[in-house]
Amino acid sequence: MTNADWANKDFYKTLGVAKDASAAEIKKAYRSLARDNHPDSHPGNAAAEERFKAVAEAYDVVGDPAKRKQYDELRAQVGGFGPFRPGAGSGSTFDFNDVFSQGGTRTTGGGGFSDLLGGMFGGGGGGARTRTTSQPRRGADIETEATIGFADSIDGVTVALRLTSDAPCPDCSGTGAKAGTLPRVCPDCEGVGMRVASVGGAFTMNETCPSCRGRGLVVDDPCPTCHGSGRGISNRTISARIPAGVKDGQKIRLKGKGAAGERGGPPGDLFVTVKVAEHPLFGRRGDNLTLDVPVSFDEAALGAEIKVPTLGGSPVTLKIPPGTPNGRVFRVRGRGVKRTSGASVGTTGDLLVTVQVQVPAVLDEKAREAVRAYREATGGSDLRANLFEASRSTP
Ligand SMILES: [Zn+2]
Ligand SMILES: [Zn+2]
Numbered sequence: 017m018t019n020a021d022w023a024n025k026d027f028y029k030t031l032g033v034a035k036d037a038s039a040a041e042i043k044k045a046y047r048s049l050a051r052d053n054h055p056d057s058h059p060g061n062a063a064a065e066e067r068f069k070a071v072a073e074a075y076d077v078v079g080d081p082a083k084r085k086q087y088d089e090l091r092a093q094v095g096g097f098g099p100f101r102p103g104a105g106s107g108s109t110f111d112f113n114d115v116f117s118q119g120g121t122r123t124t125g126g127g128g129f130s131d132l133l134g135g136m137f138g139g140g141g142g143g144a145r146t147r148t149t150s151q152p153r154r155g156a157d158i159e160t161e162a163t164i165g166f167a168d169s170i171d172g173v174t175v176a177l178r179l180t181s182d183a184p185c186p187d188c189s190g191t192g193a194k195a196g197t198l199p200r201v202c203p204d205c206e207g208v209g210m211r212v213a214s215v216g217g218a219f220t221m222n223e224t225c226p227s228c229r230g231r232g233l234v235v236d237d238p239c240p241t242c243h244g245s246g247r248g249i250s251n252r253t254i255s256a257r258i259p260a261g262v263k264d265g266q267k268i269r270l271k272g273k274g275a276a277g278e279r280g281g282p283p284g285d286l287f288v289t290v291k292v293a294e295h296p297l298f299g300r301r302g303d304n305l306t307l308d309v310p311v312s313f314d315e316a317a318l319g320a321e322i323k324v325p326t327l328g329g330s331p332v333t334l335k336i337p338p339g340t341p342n343g344r345v346f347r348v349r350g351r352g353v354k355r356t357s358g359a360s361v362g363t364t365g366d367l368l369v370t371v372q373v374q375v376p377a378v379l380d381e382k383a384r385e386a387v388r389a390y391r392e393a394t395g396g397s398d399l400r401a402n403l404f405e406a407s408r409s410t411p
Pocket of ligand 2: 072185186187188190191192193239240241242243244246248
C-alpha cells in the first residue's frame with residue numbers, strides 16, 4: 017500500500033460511510049460489508065472476493081485512527097474526495113457525502129437522498145451521475161399541448177393544463193428502496209457508476225458498472241411501488257393564460273411554469289403548443305376572420321341589406337349593391353382578430369365576408385313563371401358569345 021494508491025481510492029465510499037463518520041459507524045459498515053461479501057459465502061465468486069478485499073483494504077486504513085488521519089490529509093491535498101482516478105473520466109463524481117453526512121447514520125440520510133436523486137429526474141435524465149450535487153440547477157423545460165375553441169383563440173382564454181412528468185417515486189423518495197431501508201453504495205464501482213474494464217494488455221476503458229447499471233447504488237429490498245426503479249410520475253394541474261389571437265399550431269412560452277429548479281435554481285419554462293378547434297362558420301386568414309354568406313339571386317341583382325353574424329359580437333348589416341357578382345368579398349372593419357404583437361399591436365383585423373349567390377334547386381309554378389318572364393325581358397343577349405369570338409381570334 018503506497019500513498020499514491022491511497023490518493024486514488026475513496027475508502028469512505030467503499031465502506032458507504034460519510035468521511036466524518038465515527039469510528040463505530042465505520043466498524044459497523046465494515047462488518048456488514050465483509051459479512052455480505054465473505055468468500056466463504058460466495059465460493060468461486062471473483063467479484064465478491066474483490067469486494068471483500070476492497071472493503072478490508074479500506075477498513076485497514078480508515079479503521080485505524082492514525083492511518084485515517086494520514087489518509088485524510090493526503091486526500092485533502094489531491095483535491096478532497098472528488099474523483100482522482102487516472103482511469104475514470106474526470107468529473108464523474110457521485111457525491112455520496114451529501115447523502116450520508118446528514119445525521120451521520122445511514123437510516124436518517126433520507127433528506128440527502130431525495131435531494132440527490134431529485135437531480136436524476138430533473139433534466140432529461142442520463143447525465144445525472146456526472147453532475148455534482150452542490151450546484152443550483154435550473155428546472156427542465158416542459159412541452160405540452162392544449163386544444164382550445166376557435167372563439168377562445170380570438171379572445172384569449174385561461175386553460176387548466178394537466179402536466180405529467182417524471183418524478184421521484186413518492187413512496188421511496190426516488191431511492192428505489194423499500195420504506196425504512198436505503199440503497200447502499202454499489203460495492204463494485206464504489207458509487208461511481210462506471211468501472212474500468214481491462215481490454216487486454218495495457219489498455220483499459222470505462223464501462224457502465226454492470227452491478228448497478230450505472231446508478232452507483234444497489235437496492236437490496238426494492239420499493240414495491242416502483243419495483244426498485246425509483247421512478248414515479250408526477251401529475252400537477254396548472255392554469256395557463258393563452259393570449260388573444262393565438263394561431264393554430266402556435267407555441268406559447270410560459271416562463272417559470274416548467275419543472276422546479278434544484279437547490280435554489282430557477283424553474284424551467286413550459287411550452288404549450290396550441291391546437292385551435294375549427295369553427296363551423298368562421299375561418300381565419302392572418303388577423304382577419306372569414307365568413308361565407310349565401311345571397312339569393314334577386315338580392316345580388318337588385319341589391320340588398322343583409323345581416324351577418326360576427327364572432328362574439330352583435331350582427332352587422334352589410335350593404336350588397338345591385339349587380340353584386342358571386343364570390344365578391346366585403347370587408348367589415350374591426351371585427352377580426354385583436355393583434356397582440358407586431359407593429360399594429362392593439363388594433364383589430366377585419367371580417368371578410370364572401371357572398372355566395374345561390375341558385376334555387378326547386379321552383380314552384382309562380383316562381384318559374386317569373387323566371388321565364390325574366391328570360392324574355394333579357395332575351396337576345398348571349399353571355400357566351402364572346403367566348404367563341406375570343407377563341408377564333410387567338411393567335
Ligand atoms: Zn456499480
Ligand atoms: Zn419507489
